[in-house]
Structure formats: C-alpha cells, structure tokens
Amino acid sequence: xxxxxxxxxxxxxxxxxxxxxxxxxxxxxxxxxxxxxxxxxxxxxxxxxxxxxxxxxxxxxxxxxxxxxxxxxxxxxxxxxxxxxxxxxxxxxxxxxxxxxxxxxxxxxxxxxxxxxxxxxxx
Numbered sequence: 269x270x271x272x273x274x275x276x277x278x279x280x281x282x283x284x285x286x287x288x289x290x291x292x293x294x295x296x297x298x299x300x301x302x303x304x305x306x307x308x309x310x311x312x313x314x315x316x317x318x319x320x321x322x323x324x325x326x327x328x329x330x331x332x333x334x335x336x337x338x339x340x341x342x343x344x345x346x347x348x349x350x351x352x353x354x355x356x357x358x359x360x361x362x363x364x365x366x367x368x369x370x371x372x373x374x375x376x377x378x379x380x381x382x383x384x385x386x387x388x389x390x391x
Contacts, residue, residue, distance in 0.1 A: 270294040270380050272363045277385030284389070285351045290363030290382055292344035297375065300366040302339055302346040306359035306387075313362070317348060330356075353389045360384040 276288040292299055300321050307313040317337035318326045325337050334352040339345065346363060363382035368375045 269369060270296055270367050270378075272365055272380050272382035274361065274363045274382040274385040277361060277387045279388045279390065280353055282354055282389055282391050284353050285349070286353065286387060288348040288350070288361055288363075288385060288387075290346040290348075290365070292365060292367060292380075295369050296344050297368045297370050299339075299341070299344040299346075300368065300377065302337075302366075303364045304337060304346070304348045305362045305364055306357075307362070307384075308356075308359040311359075316361070319346065350387070353387075355389045355391045357387060358389050359387060361387050 271293050273291050274288060276286055278286060280286055303318040304316045305313050306316050316328055316331055317335055319337045319339050327335060336349040338347045362384045366377055366379050368377045
C-alpha cells in the first residue's frame with residue numbers, strides 16, 4: 269500500500285555532489301520521521317541522517333558539514349544533498365520512513381524502506 273522510491277544516485281568523482289530523493293506513494297496519510305541509511309560492501313547498514321516532522325535533524329559524524337537532509341511535508345518526500353563526496357561514501361543508500369496510513373479512518377503507523385540507490389565515488 270505504501271512505497272518509497274529513491275532516485276538520484278550515480279557515479280561521481282571525489283569532491284563532487286549528488287542529491288538523492290525519496291518519494292512516498294500509495295495510501296500515505298502522513299510521513300513522520302524520515303531517514304537515509306547506507307550500506308557499503310561487507311559492512312553493516314548505518315544511519316546517515318534523520319529528519320523529524322518538525323525539521324530537526326541528526327547526522328552521523330562522518331557526514332556532518334557535507335550532507336544535508338531535508339523534506340517536503342506536503343509531498344511526503346525527503347532529500348539528501350551530498351557535497352564534498354569521498355570514496356568512503358560509496359554505498360547503496362536507502363530511504364527509511366515512518367508512514368501513517370488510515371485504516372477505517374484510524375491512524376496506523378509503520379516503517380517502510382526503499383529499494384536503494386547506488387552511490388559510487390571515484391578517487
């Protein structure tokens with residue numbers, strides 16, 4: 269009933285920029301917390317950035333000052349602006365969101381994941 273679709277990944281040289289988008293579709297009433305995770309080959313998935321409904325944000329230390337998470341509440345969409353990319357940022361990036369749907373007019377909240385988008389940074 270709910271899908272998260274990421275886009276914007278690709279291949280970029282070190283120092284370059286990319287902007288990821290995560291669009292929620294389906295029977296979405298409202299998205300609450302939205303986040304970006306990443307998983308590099310052979311490593312565990314890690315949270316990169318989180319944005320709450322009120323716009324407050326948190327970042328993993330390795331991306332502070334380089335990445336910016338934002339959202340458009342009217343579109344239930346999240347973005348990740350990535351500047352100053354480094355080879356160690358290479359990973360599959362996943363969107364994660366807590367979505368409220370209405371079941372017989374009653375709110376029901378679940379966590380959803382996107383399918384992931386590949387970001388590759390060459391040195």
